[in-house]
């Protein structure tokens with residue numbers, strides 16, 4: 001398809017890179033991007049990092065590409081529904097926007113604190129949007145006495161690092177036995193815990209918050225399930241993300257808070273598992289089968305996935321699903337926190353073993369490989385990013401685990417249990 | 427001007443930091459901190475950084491001159 005109308009739902013990273021790829025592949029028709037935020041697409045990774053430390057202004061994050069794209073921008077316009085049979089998107093107050101092809105890129109939002117009255121207390125924040133980061137930065141400028149961060153995942157840890165760099169007292173609470181336990185397991189998590197504590201973070205692992213407490217509408221602290229309390233006048237809720245799929249209710253597509261199901265060509269699947277040839281999805285909202293995951297569906301929350309998957313969807317939209325083939329990009333992400341750069345390739349989900357194969361946590365630079373049933377599935381570097389690319393091929397091929405033994409600094413590689421949960425049967 | 431660095435691709439080679447030291451700084455062993463919105467006056471330095479990056483990780487978009495499409 002080279003002309004007609006393509007509408008993109010969402011106007012952030014996947015939407016912009018998908019729209020650019022459509023144009024690059026020769027689409028010359030009408031292209032409309034509809035986003036509920038008032039801003040042109042901007043970059044989210046700095047929001048938990050240098051925007052909070054004040055080094056980057058929230059509004060400086062607008063992405064390159066927004067100026068040159070030949071498209072109609074409909075910003076501040078929430079998409080409210082999809083008329084699949086009529087091939088139209090419903091926008092704002094009931095306007096119909098007809099399309100020949102639709103790219104769904106509505107991403108995800110921060111999972112709110114589950115008790116609405118407590119989540120609404122002044123001083124309780126989440127970090128997903130530019131406006132969230134600006135509001136949190138303003139709250140930090142008032143120099144709270146103690147900041148409590150709920151959740152020690154990537155965003156919780158990055159936010160903790162940034163706020164600690166401002167010299168504020170920070171407590172991080174998570175029910176897991178270490179930070180980053182869910183995505184990386186306790187081996188790397190334990191190393192990061194040491195860095196967090198060295199930076200002066202009051203790290204409370206194995207700690208579950210039951211309630212947030214307030215006075216006069218402002219948060220005062222948290223009550224724990226074991227009866228203890230933590231006093232804090234600013235709380236950041238970092239409990240993961242929920243996919244923005246509510247607007248698809250009633251469309252017959254297979255979507256829930258875990259994502260919109262797609263096939264390998266990024267075509268949206270209906271509730272019977274049949275692909276819709278006119279509707280595609282990419283980025284955080286898309287739950288696509290991945291060959292590295294035995295073809296199981298997986299919804300990633302990675303910048304690089306939003307870019308690569310949007311390009312893949314664009315190719316399938318223009319040249320057809322057969323030409324595009326199956327999406328098989330090796331998942332990759334980075335995080336920076338506490339002076340460390342953590343980079344990952346592959347999927348750690350369901351890994352049963354992990355081994356440090358290069359460097360050593362003692363020296364502060366190392367690379368760990370994850371295995372599942374004897375095959376290499378992921379590699380994670382800590383301040384050792386240049387070692388990582390060598391593991392892409394072993395991961396892609398599912399090479400025997402561990403893939404490299406006898407490195408110069410690693411006379412004996414000793415795998416240990418990963419500490420990650422086993423996969424549910426497909 | 428709008429700048430983004432693909433930090434999956436970036437290998438902390440710091441060439442950009444030599445080319446445009448006001449806008450790219452390496453912190454710790456490999457954390458690249460950069461200005462995503464440098465002033466137009468930095469155009470030449472930013473272009474040098476884009477060219478210098480050995481892994482082509484830097485993308486830049488200049489503002490169109492007023493009146494251009």
Ligand SMILES: Cc1cc2nc3c(=O)[nH]c(=O)nc-3n(C[C@H](O)[C@H](O)[C@H](O)COP(=O)(O)OP(=O)(O)OC[C@H]3O[C@@H](n4cnc5c(N)ncnc54)[C@H](O)[C@@H]3O)c2cc1C
Pocket residue numbers: 009010011012013014015034035036037043044045046047048077078079080105106107108109127128129155244247282283284285300301302303304306332333334335336
């Ligand atoms: C604070 C933070 C730090 C991060 N750091 C890293 C990092 O270091 N490394 C990394 O790899 N990844 C990182 N990520 C993840 C990365 O930013 C995301 O994977 C990426 O933004 C996904 O892009 P997307 O376009 O799919 O979705 P999103 O960026 O979520 O964009 C979706 C857009 O659609 C809009 N939308 C939603 N519903 C509707 C609707 N009904 N109508 C209209 N518009 C709608 C949303 O408001 C949003 O603008 C980070 C994310 C956050 C929030």
Ligand code: SF4
Pocket residue numbers: 431435436437438439440441442443450458478479480481482483484
């Ligand atoms: S030159 Fe490229 S690889 Fe080196 S630090 Fe800059 S962006 Fe990263």
